[in-house]
Amino acid sequence: MNAIIVSALLGVIMMFASWVFKGEKIQKNIALIGLIILLLANVSQLNGWYVLELDTKGMLAFSRYGIYANTILFALTFLYVWVNGDEISKIGNHAADFYALFFFILCGASVLTSFDNLLMLFIGIEMLSIPLYILTSSDKSSLISNEAGLKYFLMGAFSTGILLLGITFIYGATGSFHLTVPETGFKYEMLMRSGGLILIFVAMNFKVSAAPFHFWTPDVYDGAPTVFTSFMATIAKAAGFFAFMSVFQIQYQALGYSWTLLLSFVIICTLLIGNVTAVFQRSVKRMLAYSSIAQAGFMLFALYKPSTFANEGILLYAFVYSVASIGMFAVLIKMKDNSIEGFNGLAKTNPLLAFVTSIFLFSLAGIPLTGGFFAKYYMINAILVAGAGLWLVIVALVFAAISVYYYFKIIQAMYFLSGDPALGEVKNTYQYKLLFLAILLLILGVFPNLLLNYLYF
Amino acid sequence: MLLSIILIPFITALILLFIKDAKKANTIALVTNAATLAVSIWIAMKGASDFNQAWIPALNSRFLLHADGLAKILVLLTAISFPVILMSSASNQIAQKNKFISLLLFTQAGLLGVFLAGDALLFYFFWELALIPVYFLCSIWGGERRIAVTFKFFIYTFLGSLMMLAGIIFLYTHSAEPNFLIQNFAHATLTSAQQMTAFVLFLIAFAIKMPIFPLHTWQPDAYEQSPTPVTMVMSAVMVKMGLYGVIRWLLPLFPVAAKSAAVVVVDLSVIGVLYASFIAIKQDDIKRFIAYSSIAHIGLMNAALFAHQAIGVQGVLIQLFSHGVNVLGLWIVADIIEQQTGTRSMLAMGGLAKKQPTLAILLVVFAFANIALPLTNAFVGEFLIFNGLFQFNPWVAAFAGVSVILSAIYTLNMVQKVAYGEVSEATQKMNQVNKPAQLVLIILVIIVFVNGVYPQPLFDITADTLQQMFVK
Structure with missing residues (x-):
């Protein structure tokens, strides 16, 4: 509750802050302070402290898990703004507007981690998506950015339509919007409910860019300004996954055996399309877009069947993947040439930057000693515990090996090839911020518990 | 500790x-x-x-x-x-x-x-x-x-x-x-x-x-x-x-699975041993030569493991150590030659025995150990390995035994090309081997012979593993 109210308020404050505080630096600092307030407000709910006590009539339900998911999203946003603040100011004329949009997105995300009613799911998704459309097309002078925004908007609106249709079906079958409903028992209604669930499944797959509903992703990620791609591919996506989880962790039984079939199909499609297409990309930004599709395939494992591994795993995965991606995109922003050749010889001219990039890539590839390994580990364990076949694990791991191929191409370019990479201005503080992210990944690679313990204590 | x-x-x-x-x-x-x-x-x-x-x-x-x-x-x-x-x-x-x-x-x-x-x-x-x-x-x-x-x-x-x-x-x-x-x-x-x-x-x-x-x-x-x-x-x-x-x-x-897969794995290993040996005969690059020879030796050890006879496994446990020592010796000699002559082609070498007799003698020792001649450390291990393979299946042992002959062919072939014959242009460039490398080679040679004559310490070290595997 606190998170929803405070983030909405902060969004409004941020909008008006640009009247009072003109400096870009100050706006960034206000956003950072706002995020800290948001974090504190969110955590204090655990101690029974409420900004405003409301009876939501069962529309929202606040669990420890949901609040911790919020904490992770807010912390990620904090890291994101902390690293990318200066780059955000470079786009458009009003940086404060973007920060306001971030807060509105976080408000939507907090709804998505705590809804108990399909209508709230719809509202949350909309609150999350609409600011994203704006962010995508925020570079007004660039045609590509505008095109990406329009594309995203049209496709997004279409998928929201499907989501609504699905919700309507479920309401028709059960007479309720609630997530937990008694079984109806009538064959006809069961069918309608399953139909509705499948429609919601499709719409959610679209939102988290899982194949075969991923077609918007590469264009939108490529077209949007890189800073915002970074936000979309990490925090917004993680929030989408949390919502996806909460719907299907409760409802998956309604689909029976076809659930495993459906999900396995989507997972394999996603892994196949994401990984195989990423291999052939010349542009690193586009490659990261496809890799984000591939990573979504791994995250989908958490949906298979509820278990501790799935619940903990998705949090760990979301965090680790987001930190690595935020770092990777932050490096990419500084590269003048976005192709893989642009990285040639980076290790010689800028060893620290090359080192942190390698750690980010290691983590994305799931190499042990980085957080990415445990993220993948938890996911694999989750499906094995859920009783899925070993074959699915093997397929996933084969694709993980393929992913090493394209991630390591960048490492090869940096360390083993010679060249003169064109870099924008890279301040030392910027590098140290990235180093901090890299160290975070290394620490989580040895002690993943540091993140997960807070779920219980 | x-x-x-x-x-x-x-x-x-x-x-x-x-x-x-x-x-x-x-x-x-x-x-x-x-x-x-x-x-x-x-x-x-x-x-x-x-x-x-x-x-x-x-x-x-x-x-x-x-x-x-x-x-x-x-x-x-x-x-x-x-x-x-x-x-x-x-x-x-x-x-x-x-x-x-x-x-x-x-x-x-x-x-x-x-x-x-x-x-x-x-x-x-x-x-x-x-x-x-x-x-x-x-x-x-x-x-x-x-x-x-x-x-x-x-x-x-x-x-x-x-x-x-x-x-x-x-x-x-x-x-x-x-x-x-x-x-x-x-x-x-x-x-x-x-x-x-x-x-x-x-x-x-x-x-x-x-x-x-x-x-x-x-x-x-x-x-x-x-x-x-x-x-x-x-x-x-x-x-x-x-x-x-x-x-x-x-x-x-996986004792049950290992037993039922043993025939397949052993056969694959023996095929690999023969295949690698034949290719090793035709190699001209000295590094590739040692690589193929190494594939052959490792394949043999793997076959003995899956044959799962106590005596063969004992051989492998010894050979794990001996193979490491021998192959190190071969690589060091090869590296010295490559560093000094600038070539890895065995055809371009020759006459090492005339130009650098000590190095040539060391090479011959490691070559003998590679063939597993008696008195060298590899003999102990390979002898036990073949014993184990024979108990598993005489035919397998027979085919694997061919690899000993092949190993003699390719190794002696290498020694002949590198050490004997006229002093070639490349070998002419060789000069004194530096002290640390010499010292290391001598130490390795000592290990080769000591383990070849008195392998008991290695048996003692590995005794408990063997006992765990075979005495239930």
């Missing part, structure tokens, strides 16, 4: 990253390696108590290090190999040598961890820690085709280790208690089909590492293109990871 042996190289590696001076870096590495060697000899002689700490409580994974006979002999081999490699390459010109040595020592830490780990997840961690530095070593300092070749090697082995990871998690979800300890895995109740699945997953990882025919294609290229010190690490110690995995994990955890 056991923790320190991993920490010494690991910390040294970290320190070396900041020491730019090549000579100083080499000295520091040698000194700390001497410490590692001393500790490992102590462990091999006296044994050491387990190191056991909680590591990842959520998964019940423990940081458990345990030294039994198998671990001891491989730790000893690792601890001997690295100072030998460092000394023999002390005078080699290598750009950014401190980083080179640092990465080598990271590999050493990983290898020691692999051999000592008693927890599957920890084992997997060290397995990767040993692999990744090698990827950088070969890709940065290797030959012309290094990037493509190393990438092939890396993807191959990484795919293998991912399969092993799937196997580990599979066992974890099927074992009685949720932890990764090897004893716990051994008590997992699996149907024979499940056992077979997990067996195959582990086998892929180990077979790629050794490598077993038909998964060997990465090896000759990787050996040829890597800088020779790294090749030495790979062929003397890293391939042992695969054999170690078979003895430690595969055979005890």
